[in-house]
Amino acid sequence: MSLTPRPAHGLGYTNPILDADWPDPDVTRVGEQYVLVASSFNRSPGLPVLVxxxxVHWSIAxxxxxxxxxxxxxxFPRHGQGVWAPSIRFHDGLLRIYYPDPDRGIFVVTAPGPEGPWSEPIAVLEGLGLIDPCPLFDGEHVYLVHGWAASRSGRSNELTVxxxxxSGTRPVGMPRTVIDGDEVPGCSTLEGPKFxxxxxxxxxxxxxGGVATGWQLAxxxxxxxxxxxxxxxxEQGETxxxxxxxGGWVTADDGSDWFVHFQDTGAFGRVVHLQPVSWNDGWPLMGEPREGLPGQPVAGMRRSSGSATKESASRDHHRFARPGxxxxxxxxxxxxxxxAPQWHWQANPRPGQVTLRGDGALVLPLRSNDSGNLRTLPQVLSQQLPQSPTAVTTSLHLDSRVEGARAGLTVLGTEYAWIGLVVSDGSVHVTGGVxxxxxxxxxxxEPAPVASGAPVELRLRSTSDARVxxxxRQGDGxxxxxxxxxxxKQGTWIGAEIGLFSAAPYGAVDTGEAVFGAIDIRTDREGNVA
Known part of the structure; x- marks a missing residue:
């Protein structure tokens, strides 16, 4: 199967193919289907699996x-902890995802297909600072390469096998450092290996070379x-x-080779790009070839005379299928x-944390754990903020008599802004904060009273430079x-997120609930969001 003739409208693609935060992607092929996994850090559920x-067209399996x-x-929210960069392989009838927790070790989960069911995690290697694992199933042998996090182990810039x-679940020999980045000219922060x-x-x-400034080595x-x-x-080159x-390399069933990787965009996190790969004298050539220089990222691929043609990321790409x-x-x-699978929490949810009645309403009970900082709340229901201009609308009814109880719509990172409803002086007011x-x-x-019992419509808009x-409004006004x-602002190792939340002050009882209506999230790549 060729990757480029099949996108919508007979066009090619434009990078990024995924224009929101899907960090540290890896990819494999199962038959004619491509399966991608990304890291999730503190987000729960974790390890999203896309197909x-x-x-070009992706869904969450x-x-x-x-x-x-x-x-x-x-x-509780453990920002920056949890599930770091994973890898995914299909071997002996099972999908296998190896992932690290830098504070505990390397684990593996398996499933017969991308929809699951997934096994419970099995600890493969225990230890602090073991990150970025990737297996290689090589005949009768199974090898695992991984990197090191200096923040936990004091080691970095080296790769160990x-x-x-x-079974791929237990070591049978001593680990060896096979690549010492200190011995590679100009190499620093060597990480994220794929085998x-x-x-x-x-x-x-x-x-x-670092998340935002580095390059890809083979x-x-x-x-x-x-x-x-x-x-x-x-490398970045002139782009x-x-x-x-x-990222990861995959071969299509027509023999063509491709490489997915991320680009760090700051507030929007790590968006996913797709590069063509060719080979010369046993070495991969990624992206747009340059005479005597490493390749540089392509903006995408377009169809020309029935075949795909590379375009430089520095050129206009209006002929392509739009990014994402x-x-x-x-x-x-x-x-x-x-x-729905696009949602996650900031921490593992408790039973009864959300109710969906099937009638177009999402109900969040008001949990009594609000210290005044949304980053401390595990019950923020979230999804990634797209890189392109975005408009988010929903409606909210707050049913509570607890002073200080609140609920709303937020864009959440290391800093955040929100708009919503709060109980103040015995009645419900619309307000917002940063x-x-x-x-x-x-x-x-400025807090404004709202009509009793009537929902309030909320809107949040963001631009391509992250302005929010x-x-x-109430009714048709x-x-x-x-x-x-x-x-x-980005979070800790993740991009900013759109979130729905509800909470009440510590110690409150009979707190009530927040009822959200359908949420509409629209992006506009021309820069105009209504």
């Missing part, structure tokens, strides 16, 4: 972790234990695609009785816009 038939482990530890048993075999050569693809050897020689095979970082043309569904009419502050959020919407504005100079 596509053409590498499942999450490989229903809860983040250890479950009790992750019942250990042999595993036939492959092609013909007589073993390959490790790994980024170096290491080659005739033995999995080395010694390895190296080349830079992809706007900074630091093409870790086939992203997973974002809007939700709440017509189902269980959460935070976190020293003692609660800083209000930017919010507004509200005009939108009341809040004036606030706020830019979305």
């Amino acid at each position: 596509s038939d053409d590498f 499942s999450h490989a972790l229903a809860r983040i482990h250890p479950v009790e530890h992750f019942e 250990v042999e595993l048993d036939a 492959y075999r092609r013909g007589e050569h073993y390959y490790v693809f790994a980024p170096a 290491f080659r050897s005739t033995s999995p234990w080395g010694p390895y020689e190296s080349r830079i095979v992809l 706007a695609v900074n630091g093409p970082h870790q 043309a086939g992203v997973p569904t974002r809007s939700d009419d709440f017509a189902a009785t269980s959460l 935070g976190p502050g020293h003692r609660g959020d800083r209000a930017f919407v 504005d919010v507004a509200w 005009e939108w009341t816009e809040a004036i606030m100079p706020f830019r979305a």
Whole structure:
């Protein structure tokens, strides 16, 4: 199957193919289907598994972790902890995802297909600072390469290989450092390795130089234990695609080769790009070839005379399918009785944390745990903020008599803004704030009383440079816009997120509930969002 003739409208694709935060992607092929996994950090459920038939149109098939482990530890937001960069392979009839928790070790989960069911995690290697694992199933041998997190282990810029048993779940030999980045000219922060075999050569693809500023290296050897020689095979070059970082190589069933990788975009997190791969003298050539230089990222592919043609990322690409043309569904009419797969929590949810009645309403009970900082709340129901201009609308009814109880719509990162409803002086008011502050959020919407019992419509808009504005209205009236100079900020290792929340002050009882109507999330790549 060719990847480029099949996108919608007979066009090629434009990068990024996924224009929101899908960090540290890896990909494999099962028959004619491509399966992608991304890291999830503190998000629950974790390890999102995406599928596509053409590498352009993606949907979420499942999450490989229903809860983040250890479950009790992750019942509270553990920003930057949890599930770091995974890898995915299909071997012996099973999909296998290897993932690290840098504070615990390396784990594996398995399933017969991308929809699951997924096994419980099995600990493969225990230890602090073990990150970015990737297996290689090589005949009768199974090898695992991984990197190191200096923040936990004091080690970095090196890659280690250990042999595993036939099940891929236990080590059978001592680990060896096979690539020392300190011995590679100009190499720093070597991480995110992926392990492959092609013909007589073993390959490790790994980024170096930092998440936002680095490049992609290929290491080659005739033995999995080395010694390895190296080349830079992809760098920013003359494009706007900074630091093409870790990803995965996959071969289509027509024999063509492709490489997915992420680009760090700051507030919007790590968006996913797709590069063509060719081979010369046993070395991969990624992206747009350049004479005597590493490849640079392409803006996409277009069809020309029935075949695909590369385009430089520095050129105009209006002829292509727009970026992220086939992203997973974002809007939700709440017509189902269980959460749609685009949603996640900031921590493992408790029983009864959400109710979906199938009537177009999402009900969040007001949990008594509000310290005044939304980043501390596990019950923020979230999804990624798209990179393109976006408008989000929903409706909200707050049923509570508890002073200080609140609910609303937020864009959440290390800093956040929100608009919603709060109980003040015995009645419900619309208000909003930015935070976190020293003692609660800083209000930017002057509290205004709302008609009793009637829902309030809320709107949040963001621009391609992360500026955010919010507004509200009741009934068919005009939108009341809040004036606030706020830019979305990324979270800890993740991008900013759209969120729905409800909470009540500590110690409150009989807190009530917040009822949200259907949420509409629209993006506009021309820069005009109504």
